[in-house]
Amino acid sequence: MKYLLVMALVLVVFWIWxxxxxxxxRDAAPVRPPAPQKPGTAITEIVACEVCGVHLPKTEALIGSKGIYCSEAHRRQARD
Incomplete structure (x- = not known):
């Protein structure tokens, strides 16, 4: 029983240490500032296709009468 108590005490001390x-x-680790963006780089807005839900940059999306689509086929499918 004595050895069990000594072992438990050693484990608790080791855990605290x-x-x-x-x-x-963690406290000593240097805090890095966020990486600066290159001049002329814009943040790209991401949108979802109304038919399949695929996310893509707004610059690559096709805009239809009922929303934003990832391909011409999905734009036609939504029109029907």
Missing amino acids: RNNRDTER
Whole structure:
């Protein structure tokens, strides 16, 4: 029984030591600022196709009378 208590105490001390060490590492890690964007790069808006739900850049999407589509076939399908 005595050995079990000693083993439990050692495990608790080890757990506390390791937890503190991980916390110190996270606190000491340098905080990096977000990477700057290159001049002239714009953020692209992403839209979803009304028929299949595929996400694609708005610049590549086809705009129809009832919404935004990923292909000519889906634009025609929505018209029918």
